Amino acid sequence: MNIAIIGGGASGMTAAIAAADCGASVTVFEHMPRIGRKLILTGSGKCNISNVDMNISHFHGNDIKAIQSVLNKCPQSDTLTFYNKLGLYTKERKGGIYPYCEQSYAVVDILRFAIRDRNIDLHTDCDIRKIERVRATDDRTVEDKFVITTSSKKLTFDRVILCCGSNANRNTGSDGSGYELAKSFGHKLVKPLPALTYLTCEEDFYPSIAGIRTKAVVSLFTKPSKDASYDYVGMEEGELQLTKTGISGVCVFNLSHIAVRALDENLQVKVEIDLLPDITKEELPDFMEKRISDIPERPLEELFIGVLAKQLGILIIKRCSLSLKDRCDSLSEEQIESICKMVKRFDTIVTGSGDTEASQVIQGGVKMSELKENLESRLVSGLFFAGEILDVHGDCGGYNLQWAASSGLLAGREAAK
Numbered sequence: 105m106n107i108a109i110i111g112g113g114a115s116g117m118t119a120a121i122a123a124a125d126c127g128a129s130v131t132v133f134e135h136m137p138r139i140g141r142k143l144i145l146t147g148s149g150k151c152n153i154s155n156v157d158m159n160i161s162h163f164h165g166n167d168i169k170a171i172q173s174v175l176n177k178c179p180q181s182d183t184l185t186f187y188n189k190l191g192l193y194t195k196e197r198k199g200g201i202y203p204y205c206e207q208s209y210a211v212v213d214i215l216r217f218a219i220r221d222r223n224i225d226l227h228t229d230c231d232i233r234k235i236e237r238v239r240a241t242d243d244r245t246v247e248d249k250f251v252i253t254t255s256s257k258k259l260t261f262d263r264v265i266l267c268c269g270s271n272a273n274r275n276t277g278s279d280g281s282g283y284e285l286a287k288s289f290g291h292k293l294v295k296p297l298p299a300l301t302y303l304t305c306e307e308d309f310y311p312s313i314a315g316i317r318t319k320a321v322v323s324l325f326t327k328p329s330k331d332a333s334y335d336y337v338g339m340e341e342g343e344l345q346l347t348k349t350g351i352s353g354v355c356v357f358n359l360s361h362i363a364v365r366a367l368d369e370n371l372q373v374k375v376e377i378d379l380l381p382d383i384t385k386e387e388l389p390d391f392m393e394k395r396i397s398d399i400p401e402r403p404l405e406e407l408f409i410g411v412l413a414k415q416l417g418i419l420i421i422k423r424c425s426l427s428l429k430d431r432c433d434s435l436s437e438e439q440i441e442s443i444c445k446m447v448k449r450f451d452t453i454v455t456g457s458g459d460t461e462a463s464q465v466i467q468g469g470v471k472m473s474e475l476k477e478n479l480e481s482r483l484v485s486g487l488f489f490a491g492e493i494l495d496v497h498g499d500c501g502g503y504n505l506q507w508a509a510s511s512g513l514l515a516g517r518e519a520a521k
């Protein structure tokens with residue numbers, strides 16, 4: 105079997121090695137000067153390749169059953185064994201699985217060397233914008249083939265695996281051209297949109313709290329129109345980062361795909377933040393009463409000192425329309441209630457998000473429903489897909505590289521059959 109792989113990223117390298125190990129003759133086309141450019145950036149240079157918690161709820165897309173099927177066929181144990189056999193040992197840190205040395209370069213090197221050792225034909229600086237489907241006949245057979253024309257040659261393949269990634273972070277090479285190749289074969293896309301990114305918010309107070317990091321529970325709500333009521337659509341817990349324009353941090357990244365899709369559909373999006381998640385709603389009034397009795401004469405601007413970041417405490421008082429100079433013991437029961445509400449349900453209107461350059465991944469992509477369980481196209485036999493080009497993305501924490509490896513292994517092995 106003669107296989108072309110378009111894209112030398114995480115999924116393409118995995119697919120290439122898997123197909124070669126099944127006896128196929130493999131060619132990888134990569135339009136960057138080197139393969140694995142995006143992989144080098146991952147996990148802040150440490151490359152978070154997977155996670156101990158493989159619950160399907162960490163993966164997103166319109167066809168969860170199809171995603172689960174791929175992860176069942178090539179589970180984490182399979183991908184870790186694959187890495188292990190190539191010489192990459194792993195370790196766990198706070199649930200994330202990383203290369204033992206915690207260096208993304210090591211992952212790229214190990215995959216690169218495996219490609220070299222298998223005599224996989226690697227064409228770098230080779231941009232593929234067109235793949236032709238031709239019917240080849242000889243005396244006995246009629247076969248559909250794929251023809252790829254590079255600047256110097258015309259090459260014919262039995263099978264093609266599209267591993268072009270998305271259009272997140274274009275300077276790593278993933279420029280969205282894979283979507284065009286998929287469309288040229290008749291495939292439809294779930295609209296690609298940013299995911300795993302920050303959110304921008306309407307209120308003008310953000311510059312005053314920019315740079316603050318605090319433990320929080322972030323809940324997301326959407327509504328179809330101004331007069332409708334908000335529906336709860338998701339919640340994440342973790343370290344919230346406040347920026348000049350809104351909110352960020354892993355908990356926000358993990359919710360961003362819902363917010364971005366909702367904004368694209370012209371829904372209104374609101375976030376409510378629990379700024380003291382370790383103290384329950386029921387416990388908070390007593391906590392505040394005690395606090396006030398401990399520092400009765402202090403001004404309200406100091407009410408939260410030592411509990412929350414100073415500027416955040418000040419903002420809470422201001423948003424409750426209270427004077428910062430008033431004494432803590434001047435607060436009425438009603439005012440204490442309004443402070444508690446602001447702490448537990450700090451609300452903010454979401455207006456936008458980071459763009460494709462500021463997004464770790466793209467949600468949407470080639471519809472999984474147009475693929476068979478082995479990741480072969482239902483529209484064009486011999487055409488396979490793997491990685492982020494598909495309508496699949498995962499939460500922060502190694503889920504996207506797990507998807508790249510699982511889908512890459514499966515597509516590589518199946519295409520080689």
Ligand SMILES: Cc1cc2nc3c(=O)[nH]c(=O)nc-3n(C[C@H](O)[C@H](O)[C@H](O)COP(=O)(O)OP(=O)(O)OC[C@H]3O[C@@H](n4cnc5c(N)ncnc54)[C@H](O)[C@@H]3O)c2cc1C
Binds near residue numbers: 141269492502508
């Ligand atoms: C900053 C950052 C940090 C991240 N950290 C993590 C992390 O720690 N853990 C995690 O799980 N995920 C992480 N991700 C996401 C993860 O890197 C991607 O989901 C994953 O790399 C997707 O693999 P892929 O093979 O589908 O696409 P890519 O890795 O993007 O590879 C696609 C390749 O195809 C090439 N290509 C595209 N079109 C063409 C064409 N027409 N012709 C030739 N070549 C082409 C591109 O140059 C590229 O090399 C991170 C992403 C970013 C941007």
